[in-house]
Amino acid sequence: MILDKAFGIHPKALELRAHRSELLAANLANVDTPGFKAKDFDFSAVLKNEMPAMRMATTRSGHIQPENGLVTTGQAQYRVPMQPSLDGNTVDAQIEYGNFASNALEYQTSLRFLNSKIKGLTLALKGQ
Amino acid sequence: MSLFKIFDTAASGMSAQSMRLNLVASNMANVDSVSSSIEQTYRSRQPVFRAMLDQLNPDKPSVGVRVAGVVESQAPLRREYLPDHPLADGNGYIFRPNVDLVEEMANMISASRSYQSNVEVVNSAKQMMAATLRLGE
Numbered sequence: 059m060i061l062d063k064a065f066g067i068h069p070k071a072l073e074l075r076a077h078r079s080e081l082l083a084a085n086l087a088n089v090d091t092p093g094f095k096a097k098d099f100d101f102s103a104v105l106k107n108e109m110p111a112m113r114m115a116t117t118r119s120g121h122i123q124p125e126n127g128l129v130t131t132g133q134a135q136y137r138v139p140m141q142p143s144l145d146g147n148t149v150d151a152q153i154e155y156g157n158f159a160s161n162a163l164e165y166q167t168s169l170r171f172l173n174s175k176i177k178g179l180t181l182a183l184k185g186q
Numbered sequence: 187m188s189l190f191k192i193f194d195t196a197a198s199g200m201s202a203q204s205m206r207l208n209l210v211a212s213n214m215a216n217v218d219s220v221s222s223s224i225e226q227t228y229r230s231r232q233p234v235f236r237a238m239l240d241q242l243n244p245d246k247p248s249v250g251v252r253v254a255g256v257v258e259s260q261a262p263l264r265r266e267y268l269p270d271h272p273l274a275d276g277n278g279y280i281f282r283p284n285v286d287l288v289e290e291m292a293n294m295i296s297a298s299r300s301y302q303s304n305v306e307v308v309n310s311a312k313q314m315m316a317a318t319l320r321l322g323e
Contacts, residue, residue, distance in 0.1 A: 072318075076188050077247060079314070083192040083307045084249040087199030089300050090206075091235040091251050134247065155303055162310040169317050176322040 064179060068172045070108050074101060075165040081134060082158040085149050092145035096137040096154065101161075104133060189318070191248040192311040198238065198250030199304040205253050206233050206297040210290050217285045220266075222275040228283040230259035230290075259284055 062069070081097055088094040116122075139148040209231045216228040236254035240246045261284040269278030 076314075079311065080188045080192055080195070081247045083195045083311070084247060086303050086307055087195045087202075088235070088237050088249060088251045089199075089303070090203070090296070091237050094237050094249075097247075151300070151303055155306070158307060158310065162314055165314050166317055169321060173321060180322075 061179075065172060065175055067105070067108075068168050068175065071105060072165065072168045072172065074105060074108075075161055075168060079158060079161050079165065082154055082161060085137075085154045086151065086158065088147075089149045089151045089154070090147070091149075092147055094147050094149060096139075096149040097134045098137050098157065099134045188248075189311055189315050193308060195248045195250045196304040196307045196311070198252060199307075200301055202233070202235055202251045202253050203297045203301040203304065207294065207301070209233055209256065210294045210297065213283075213285045213290050214287065214294075216283055217287060218282070220271070220273055220280045220282050222273045222280060224263060224281055227263050227281040228285075229263070230261070230283065230285045231256050232259060261286075 078099065078101060081099070085094075085096045085098075137148055137150075137153075140150055140153070213230050219228045221227045233256055234254045235251050238250040238252050263284050264282040265279050266282060267278055268274055268280050271280050274280050
C-alpha cells in the first residue's frame with residue numbers, strides 16, 4: 059500500500075519497540091524467580107533486517123523472499139549477566155529498568171515521527 | 187496488541203511480590219511466638235517463585251511470575267531454658283521460631299523495590315498506550 063511507503067520504517071520500529079517492552083517487562087516481573095534467564099534482542103540488528111534496502115533481490119518468480127514478519131521470539135537472546143547470583147537468576151533489575159525506560163522513550167519518539175508524517179499527509183490532503 | 191500483555195506480566199509480578207511481603211509481615215509478627223513443643227512452634231515461611239512458562243509456546247515473550255508454593259524453613263528452632271515461663275515444657279524449655287529478623291528486613295526491602303519497579307513498568311506502558319491512542323490527533 060502506498061501509505062506504508064509514506065510512513066517508512068516507523069510502524070515497524072514501533073512494533074518492535076512494543077515487542078521489546080514486553081520482553082523487558084517479563085524480565086522485571088521475574089527479578090526474584092530462581093533460575094530465570096533474562097532475555098532481550100538486538101533492536102538495531104533486527105530492524106536492519108526489516109529494512110527494504112536489506113531485502114534480497116528476487117530476479118525470478120521462484121525466488122523466495124525471507125519472511126518479513128515481526129521479529130520472532132527465536133531471535134531473543136539471553137542476556138550475559140554482569141554479576142553471578144546464587145539462584146541462577148540473570149535478571150539485573152537496574153539494567154532491565156534502564157533498558158525499559160529508554161525503550162519506552164524511543165517508542166514515544168517513533169510515535170512522534172509517525173504523528174508528524176500523519177500530520178503532513180493530512181495537510182497535503184486538505185490542501186490548506 | 188502486545189502492550190496489553192505488559193499489564194498482565196507486571197500485575198503477576200506485583201501479586202507475587204505482595205505475597206512475599208505478606209509472608210515477611212507474618213514472619214516478623216510471629217518472631218516472639220514461643221511455644222512448648224517443636225511441632226507447635228511457628229517456622230519462618232518463604233515463598234517459591236516460578237516463571238509462568240507456556241508449555242505450548244515456550245518462546246512467548248511475556249512471561250509472568252507466580253508463587254509456586256510456600257515452604258517452611260527447616261532451620262533449627264531456638265531452644266531456651268526459661269523454667270518460669272508459663273509455656274515451658276517439662277524440662278523447663280521454651281521454643282522460639284527460627285525467624286531471622288535481619289534476613290526478613292532484607293527480604294522486605296527487596297520485595298518492596300521489586301514491587302515498585304513493576305508499578306513503574308505499568309505506568310510506562312500506560313503512557314505508551316495513551317500516546318498510541320492519540321496518534322494522528
